[in-house]
Amino acid sequence: MTFVQLIECRTSRFDEMDRLMDDWVEQTKGKRTATHDLVGRDRSDASHFIEIVEFPSYADAMRNSNMPETDKIFREMVALCDEMPTFTDLDVVRDEQLCTANALRFFETMAAAGELPPLDGLLAEGYHDHDPANEQDTIGMDAMRREIGMWRAGFDFAFAVDDQIAQGDRVCNRWTWHGMHKGEFLGIAPTRRRVTMTGTTVFRFGEDGKIAEGWWQYDRLGLMAQLGALDALEN
Numbered sequence: 001m002t003f004v005q006l007i008e009c010r011t012s013r014f015d016e017m018d019r020l021m022d023d024w025v026e027q028t029k030g031k032r033t034a035t036h037d038l039v040g041r042d043r044s045d046a047s048h049f050i051e052i053v054e055f056p057s058y059a060d061a062m063r064n065s066n067m068p069e070t071d072k073i074f075r076e077m078v079a080l081c082d083e084m085p086t087f088t089d090l091d092v093v094r095d096e097q098l099c100t101a102n103a104l105r106f107f108e109t110m111a112a113a114g115e116l117p118p119l120d121g122l123l124a125e126g127y128h129d130h131d132p133a134n135e136q137d138t139i140g141m142d143a144m145r146r147e148i149g150m151w152r153a154g155f156d157f158a159f160a161v162d163d164q165i166a167q168g169d170r171v172c173n174r175w176t177w178h179g180m181h182k183g184e185f186l187g188i189a190p191t192r193r194r195v196t197m198t199g200t201t202v203f204r205f206g207e208d209g210k211i212a213e214g215w216w217q218y219d220r221l222g223l224m225a226q227l228g229a230l231d232a233l234e235n
Helices: 014-027 058-065 068-080 098-110 141-154 220-226
Strands: 003-010 036-041 048-055 086-091 123-130 155-167 170-181 194-205 211-218
Touching: 003 058, 014 036, 014 068, 048 058, 058 086, 098 141, 098 155, 098 170, 098 194, 098 211, 123 141, 141 155, 194 220
Parallel strands: 123 211
Antiparallel strands: 003 048, 003 086, 036 048, 155 170, 170 194, 194 211
């Protein structure tokens, strides 16, 4: 079970403490068992800091704590604090990756049957879309609805998200797209063919959890070949 430790302290010497933590990271390289570390400052009290450290398990956290380097750094950290730090140990009972979940919801929403659902819960109003197949970037929610509408008019389709990697405010999605060509698409009359293509989309999220920017790479040439659009060129 994932384990999280909250470390709270008050200090007027945060810059020194920050350098101390850099020293600890360097000294324990290859030994640390923590998987994620986050430090936040209290907006209502500039001397109040909270460090959130994630471990795969409580046992891994104890191995981390028992390293001699950790004990040494802890004693030096206490000397920089205005009062004794406090520790809260948490077993994680629910863990939602909100940005990755919203990315999945966006792919599902694009492919939803019937009328395209509202996007304001998923996209920022000034959403900026980068698609190398378009001469100009698509900017704004209304423009994005028109872009999605072009694909929905041409195909019944669905996305299968094969992989997601999240880092900071970005989520990288590797996907497979399956569609049936039901309507005109880029001047190609409906063929009723079932087609597929693969691609990758990187989304940048705003502080509100909405998608603010997207970069797409996908096999559009392969899609056109499946639609027969390249047959005349080959002949």
